[in-house]
Amino acid sequence: xxxxxxxxxxxxxxxxxxxxxxxxxxxxxxxxxxxxxxxxxxxxxxxxxxxxxxxxxxxxxxxxxxxxxxxxxxxxxxxxxxxxxxxxxxxxxxxxxxxxxxxxxxxxxxxxxxxxxxxxxxxxxxxxxxxxxxxxxxxxxxxxxxxxxxxxxxxxxxxxxxxxxxxxxxxxxxxxxxxxxxxxxxxxxxxxxxxxxxxxxxxxxxxxxxxxxxxxxxxxxxxxxxxxxxxxxxxxxxxxxxxxxxxxxxxxxxxxxxxxxxxxxxxxxxxxxxxxxxxxxxxxxxxxxxxxxxxxxxxxxxxxxxxxxxxxxxxxxxxxxxxxxxxxxxxxxxxxxxxxxxx
Amino acid sequence: xxxxxxxxxxxxxxxxxxxxxxxxxxxxxxxxxxxxxxxxxxxxxxxxxxxxxxxxxxxxxxxxxxxxxxxxxxxxxxxxxxxxxxxxxxxxxxxxxxxxxxxxxxxxxxxxxxxxxxxxxxxxxxxxxxxxxxxxxxxxxxxxxxxxxxxxxxxxxxxxxxxxxxxxxxxxxxxxxxxxxxxxxxxxxxxxxxxxxxxxxxxxxxxxxxxxxxxxxxxxxxxxxxxxxxxxxxxxxxxxxxxxxxxxxxxxxxxxxxxxxxxxxxxxxxxxxxxxxxxxxxxxxxxxxxxxxxxxxxxxxxxxxxxxxxxxxxxxxxxxxxxxxxxxxxxxxxxxxxxxxxxxxxxxxxx
Numbered sequence: 155x156x157x158x159x160x161x162x163x164x165x166x167x168x169x170x171x172x173x174x175x176x177x178x179x180x181x182x183x184x185x186x187x188x189x190x191x192x193x194x195x196x197x198x199x200x201x202x203x204x205x206x207x208x209x210x211x212x213x214x215x216x217x218x219x220x221x222x223x224x225x226x227x228x229x230x231x232x233x234x235x236x237x238x239x240x241x242x243x244x245x246x247x248x249x250x251x252x253x254x255x256x257x258x259x260x261x262x263x264x265x266x267x268x269x270x271x272x273x274x275x276x277x278x279x280x281x282x283x284x285x286x287x288x289x290x291x292x293x294x295x296x297x298x299x300x301x302x303x304x305x306x307x308x309x310x311x312x313x314x315x316x317x318x319x320x321x322x323x324x325x326x327x328x329x330x331x332x333x334x335x336x337x338x339x340x341x342x343x344x345x346x347x348x349x350x351x352x353x354x355x356x357x358x359x360x361x362x363x364x365x366x367x368x369x370x371x372x373x374x375x376x377x378x379x380x381x382x383x384x385x386x387x388x389x390x391x392x393x394x395x396x397x398x399x400x401x402x403x404x405x406x407x408x409x410x411x412x413x414x415x416x417x418x419x420x421x422x423x424x425x426x427x428x429x430x431x432x433x434x435x436x437x438x439x440x441x442x443x444x445x446x447x448x449x450x451x452x453x454x455x456x457x458x459x460x461x462x463x464x465x466x467x468x469x470x471x472x473x474x475x476x477x478x479x480x481x482x483x484x485x486x487x488x489x490x491x492x493x494x495x496x497x
Numbered sequence: 498x499x500x501x502x503x504x505x506x507x508x509x510x511x512x513x514x515x516x517x518x519x520x521x522x523x524x525x526x527x528x529x530x531x532x533x534x535x536x537x538x539x540x541x542x543x544x545x546x547x548x549x550x551x552x553x554x555x556x557x558x559x560x561x562x563x564x565x566x567x568x569x570x571x572x573x574x575x576x577x578x579x580x581x582x583x584x585x586x587x588x589x590x591x592x593x594x595x596x597x598x599x600x601x602x603x604x605x606x607x608x609x610x611x612x613x614x615x616x617x618x619x620x621x622x623x624x625x626x627x628x629x630x631x632x633x634x635x636x637x638x639x640x641x642x643x644x645x646x647x648x649x650x651x652x653x654x655x656x657x658x659x660x661x662x663x664x665x666x667x668x669x670x671x672x673x674x675x676x677x678x679x680x681x682x683x684x685x686x687x688x689x690x691x692x693x694x695x696x697x698x699x700x701x702x703x704x705x706x707x708x709x710x711x712x713x714x715x716x717x718x719x720x721x722x723x724x725x726x727x728x729x730x731x732x733x734x735x736x737x738x739x740x741x742x743x744x745x746x747x748x749x750x751x752x753x754x755x756x757x758x759x760x761x762x763x764x765x766x767x768x769x770x771x772x773x774x775x776x777x778x779x780x781x782x783x784x785x786x787x788x789x790x791x792x793x794x795x796x797x798x799x800x801x802x803x804x805x806x807x808x809x810x811x812x813x814x815x816x817x818x819x820x821x822x823x824x825x826x827x828x829x830x831x832x833x834x835x836x837x838x839x840x841x842x843x844x845x846x847x848x
Contacts, residue, residue: 326772326827329697340686347678422671478675486651486668489661
């Protein structure tokens with residue numbers, strides 16, 4: 155948000171570290187809420203008992219192990235991945251609007267999943283992962299390549315519009331397929347909204363390795379992002395290899411966005427909004443922005459998921475919908491503040 | 498010629514060249530449109546000989562009736578082609594007004610949230626209120642207008658800037674998208690299919706009744722646009738310069754935005770939010786003109802041509818299925834986007 159070159163500021167180190175610990179506590183608290191709140195409330199004692207002494211005959215224990223726990227773990231992982239993906243994309247493109255949904259990553263992933271369902275008849279979430287990966291990577295490459303053409307490079311407005319146009323174009327292909335294949339429509343319409351419900355431990359186990367690699371890669375790229383944020387010329391003068399840095403950060407973002415989209419569907423705006431909140435707290439240093447985004451995003455995501463469970467009983471509102479309703483007004487307020495122009 | 502032109506003669510010659518180019522482009526587009534229109538009346542599952550088409554068209558005058566053929570031509574093919582031309586023109590004018598005002602060739606109503614507003618409103622009507630037919634159109638119209646007002650109001654901060662309108666439009670698009678997603682998960686599969694069909698935009702159910710509201714709107718909107726267009730050239734120079742030149746910037750901008758929203762809203766109400774016609778028409782027209790004019794008239798012709806041509810492809814591309822027209826225009830738009838951005842790179846332009 156400022157043009158001052160980020161430097162490591164020892165004065166802020168201690169409060170920021172304390173803040174980070176506070177966020178960890180908040181994440182744990184909200185994870186606990188996510189396990190206990192729902193159509194069938196469970197008490198603290200039951201949770202403890204289910205975790206320490208699992209009894210297969212107890213309905214409560216089974217709910218916790220088979221429904222609530224996978225859902226919470228997916229929420230934590232996907233939230234962390236989206237927060238990091240957004241922060242890394244914003245840093246790598248130096249663009250405050252970069253986000254998996256605005257850059258067309260979600261539409262690309264959705265198109266591949268829809269094609270998989272419609273043409274190959276796939277209906278396992280475990281194969282969606284690979285399709286979503288391929289689609290996310292392809293879409294991001296095209297959007298970024300198209301937007302960065304021209305002498306002024308990938309400006310916020312060009313990236314946003316190229317991504318939005320790509321999303322619209324892909325969406326029309328998706329619509330064509332869904333329109334001609336009611337079976338695909340029925341299969342995909344719930345996936346497409348973004349949801350944490352109905353995921354079991356198998357999905358967790360499948361996406362966890364990718365998310366772990368992506369998270370490590372993203373956190374490790376903090377130094378590169380700090381370099382990029384000084385501007386291409388300065389970074390190059392300091393000996394940084396710009397293209398390589400962008401490639402590493404981009405790879406991290408595609409792995410994170412692809413895996414999280416595969417696990418939970420295209421969830422809008424978590425990746426866009428949380429890095430801005432993080433940046434407002436920490437200042438421009440990516441060594442702090444990244445961990446803060448990684449913790450703030452699961453808080454929003456699990457918070458929205460819990461809200462979705464209690465808003466419309468006996469049904470649920472999908473987490474993707476709640477986050478868009480929470481995230482979009484935030485985004486609009488951010489645009490009105492006019493502080494977006496430089497990053 | 499060995500003698501150099503005097504400056505005034507050079508200006509005269511260039512103006513003459515530009516006028517010639519403008520005339521050629523306009524006539525070429527009009528001819529292509531006329532040809533496509535004729536083809537649209539001729540092509541179809543039920544074979545009608547070209548002469549019979551002509552005879553049917555003239556039957557109200559000659560009184561020479563051939564019931565079957567007349568029905569096909571006058572009640573099916575003519576309304577469909579006329580509606581395609583009018584909606585294509587409306588989408589194109591809406592698009593080129595937004596693109597010009599926001600000084601960005603990508604800022605068309607189906608990108609900056611206005612079509613999303615119409616869609617969300619129509620989906621709400623279909624799924625929650627159980628509306629159909631005309632009332633869906635009314636709902637879509639209201640949704641488009643309200644969303645546009647919301648975007649303009651939110652972007653207002655001592656005036657509006659193109660940057661804020663575009664980004665807030667994208668934010669509104671996300672909110673409207675979430676509304677639609679929510680409704681989709683709450684509805685029965687049949688209703689979702691019905692809503693989806695509307696969302697893609699189709700001329701398959703076109704009839705004469707769909708034409709009247711749009712035609713009447715165009716009678717009002719086109720003169721309004723022409724009247725406001727004169728200030729647009731000044732506004733292209735930037736708000737401050739335009740004000741200094743005597744243009745009433747905010748007034749004209751609001752008027753043009755209202756007109757653009759009107760075009761988009763009426764066209765969307767008639768055929769659904771057909772994607773990318775609004776987006777592609779302006780840039781194609783300007784590229785054809787290559788600097789010879791602001792391209793509004795030509796964009797209207799391009800829009801009509803794209804819509805009519807896409808509808809013909811959609812009708813006849815697959816032997817067994819009639820695709821909705823929105824599917825064809827969307828794919829066309831994606832390819833065009835790539836070409837547009839790569840071409841502007843070659844020229845080294847900012848946009």
